[in-house]
Amino acid sequence: xxxxxxxxxxxxxxxxxxxxxxxxxxxxxxxxxxxxxxxxxxxxxxxxxxxxxxxxxxxxxxxxxxxxxxxxxxxxxxxxxxxxxxxxxxxxxxxxxxxxxxxxxxxxxxxxxxxxxxxxxxxxxxxxxxxxxxxxxxxxxxxxxxxxxxxxxxxxxxxxxxxxxxxxxxxxxxxxxxxxxxxxxxxxxxxxxxxxxxxxxxxxxxxxxxxxxxxxxxxxxxxxxxxxxxxxxxxxxxxxxxxxxxxxxxxxxxxxxxxxxxxxxxxxxxxxxxxxxxxxxxxxxxxxxxxxxxxxxxxxxxxxxxxxxxxxxxxxxxxxxxxxxxxxxxxxxxxxxxxxxxxxxxxxxxxxxxxxxxxxxxxxxxxxxxxxxxxxxxxxxxxxxxxxx
Ligand code: AMP
Numbered sequence: 001x002x003x004x005x006x007x008x009x010x011x012x013x014x015x016x017x018x019x020x021x022x023x024x025x026x027x028x029x030x031x032x033x034x035x036x037x038x039x040x041x042x043x044x045x046x047x048x049x050x051x052x053x054x055x056x057x058x059x060x061x062x063x064x065x066x067x068x069x070x071x072x073x074x075x076x077x078x079x080x081x082x083x084x085x086x087x088x089x090x091x092x093x094x095x096x097x098x099x100x101x102x103x104x105x106x107x108x109x110x111x112x113x114x115x116x117x118x119x120x121x122x123x124x125x126x127x128x129x130x131x132x133x134x135x136x137x138x139x140x141x142x143x144x145x146x147x148x149x150x151x152x153x154x155x156x157x158x159x160x161x162x163x164x165x166x167x168x169x170x171x172x173x174x175x176x177x178x179x180x181x182x183x184x185x186x187x188x189x190x191x192x193x194x195x196x197x198x199x200x201x202x203x204x205x206x207x208x209x210x211x212x213x214x215x216x217x218x219x220x221x222x223x224x225x226x227x228x229x230x231x232x233x234x235x236x237x238x239x240x241x242x243x244x245x246x247x248x249x250x251x252x253x254x255x256x257x258x259x260x261x262x263x264x265x266x267x268x269x270x271x272x273x274x275x276x277x278x279x280x281x282x283x284x285x286x287x288x289x290x291x292x293x294x295x296x297x298x299x300x301x302x303x304x305x306x307x308x309x310x311x312x313x314x315x316x317x318x319x320x321x322x323x324x325x326x327x328x329x330x331x332x333x334x335x336x337x338x339x340x341x342x343x344x345x346x347x348x349x350x351x352x353x354x355x356x357x358x359x360x361x362x363x364x365x366x367x368x369x370x371x372x373x374x375x376x377x378x379x380x381x382x383x384x385x386x387x388x389x
Contacts, residue, residue, distance in 0.1 A: 003031050008038065010063050013097035018059065021093060027052035027337070029206050034060050037148075042201040043180045044194050049305065049329070050336045051206060053182055054090045054152070061124060061148055062095035070121035071145035077127055077169060079156045081106040081279060082286050082307055087152065088126040100124060107131045108279025115140050129157065129165040136172055147177050154183040154190055156305050163189055170197040184305075185325060216335035217342045220355070220366045222373040225348045229257065232316060233264040235344060236296060241267075242313035243289075246298040247330045249319050251276045257318055258298040269295040275302045304329040310336055317345035320354045324361040344369065 005018050005026055026034065029047045036043055037060035047053045061074045076091075078084050084104040091102035102124040105114045111134065118125070118141065135141040149170065151157065157166060170179070170193065179198045183190055184207075194201050223231045232246065246261075248254045251274040258272040271294045273285045282302075288294045290309060297303070304326065312334045321327050327345075334341025347355060352373055359366055366372070 005059075008034050008060075008063075010059065011098060014059060014062055014094060017094050017097045018055075023052075023055070027056070029053050029204070030056040030059070032204050032206070033057065036202050036204075037061070037178075037180060038063065040178050042178055042198040043204065044190070044198070044201045045180070045182050045204040045206070046184070046186055047182065047204070047206040048184055048332060049153075050308070050332050052337060054087060054308075055094065057150055057152070057180055057182065058087075058091045058094050061150070062091060062098060062100055064148065065095065065098070065100050065123045067099040067123065069145065070123075072118075072122055072125045072141075072143060073145055074124045074148040074150065075127065075132075075143060075146045075173075076124065076150040076152060077129055077132065077157070077166070078152045079128065079160055079162070079305070080302065081108060081128055081282065082303065083153065083305070084126045084128055085283065085286075086307060088124070091124045091126070095124070102126065105131050105135070106279075108282075111135075129162045129169065133165055133168060136169070143172060144175065146173055149173055149177055149179045151179070151181045151193075153305055154181050154193075155185045155187055158187055158189045163193075166193060167197070184329070215338065215340040216331055217340070218331065218362055218364065218367065219342060219344045219369050220347050221344060221369045222347050222349075222371060225350070228318065228346050228348070229260040229264065231346060232257070232318065233261060235316065236261065236265050236267055239314065239342075241296070243292065243294075243309065243311050244296050244314040244316055245303060245309070245312065245330075245333055246296060246316040246318055247304065247321075248298060248300060249321075251300060253318070254298050254300055261296060261298065267296050269293055271297060273297055273299040273303060275300065301326065301330070303333065307333065308336055309333060310339070312336070313341060315341065315343045317343065320345055320347060320351045320358070322354060324358045327358045328361060347373070349373065 003026055005015055029051050033045055033056040065073050076087055078087055084106045088102045088104035100123050103117055103122040104126040106128040107130050248257055254272045254274050258270060261270045271285055289297050315331055315334045317330055331343040
């Protein structure tokens with residue numbers, strides 16, 4: 001099945017925008033989701049981030065918006081502020097030529113400023129659940145014209161404890177509308193939401209197509225716990241790292257590792273990001289990272305989901321996460337769409353048991369940089385030499 005964007009019968013201004021964005025042909029999720037969304041079907045789409053799923057939804061949404069109606073016609077709910085801003089930007093890019101106005105509302109910023117922006121006419125509203133519910137409660141937002149409701153990264157929102165909030169939001173739209181739900185996994189709660197609030201949704205499962213994008217090289221470095229900072233600094237100094245994220249478990253660890261990298265390496269532009277920072281600082285850092293002013297960003301899982309940093313060459317995992325899903329989300333920050341990327345995890349002896357489920361998910365043997373751990377000695381596919389350093 002190889003379709004073109006032209007074959008969907010899209011508005012010419014949207015086709016022009018897609019071309020300007022450099023998209024030459026639709027990705028797999030776009031080929032499958034765009035026609036269904038254009039037909040008005042409800043949809044549950046399981047897809048990895050990095051597969052082009054934002055545009056798979058934003059393209060048909062922008063096609064359907066009627067710009068002469070200055071009302072919120074599409075409502076997109078996402079888990080984090082960073083994702084909200086990113087999503088609104090993508091919609092803005094796709095819909096600009098058509099005259100579509102997209103806007104993001106999220107906590108941590110002046111509610112009155114956001115409200116005055118809303119009064120100037122917004123067609124596509126992207127929101128985090130908390131701020132959206134505040135506006136619904138205070139009756140400062142009119143959702144009566146919403147024709148398309150999108151829940152993006154639904155599993156992450158549910159994982160953050162937003163089940164009741166999502167139910168509430170879905171329950172607020174009492175008029176007929178289309179609901180589109182995007183998720184990277186299928187917890188039981190998603191099935192429950194779909195059964196209760198969706199009309200015979202079509203299901204697309206693209207997870208089988210790419211468990212982890214094939215253009216990502218997964219590598220592991222076995223090292224003693226006390227040498228972790230040193231090893232990380234050495235990797236950053238010796239590898240050709242265009243831009244990297246270093247994932248740590250906790251806020252405390254993030255700040256400690258960031259300090260150590262500033263001291264131990266000559267890398268220009270090291271900074272950190274975690275949810276404990278003020279919202280304006282978080283956006284400033286995300287912006288600086290996107291523009292390339294920060295080369296290495298040390299962060300918690302606050303940036304592990306959905307965010308698209310297109311020039312990221314490396315992901316470093318300072319400490320292995322307990323669940324493989326989390327590993328996949330972290331590693332999915334690199335190798336976006338058709339780009340390649342390298343993920344290097346530092347593994348201590350205590351963390352070796354966590355490796356097995358991750359490798360099972362990746363369906364591959366570990367590639368060890370340097371000396372493999374004692375247990376891996378017998379494995380024939382392990383590569384013993386540290387390459388390219
Ligand atoms: P997403 O999965 O939505 O986070 O998208 C990942 C990246 O793929 C983003 O940088 C998109 O701009 C890019 N992208 C989406 N669709 C296409 C396409 N058809 N051709 C090329 N790049 C695309």
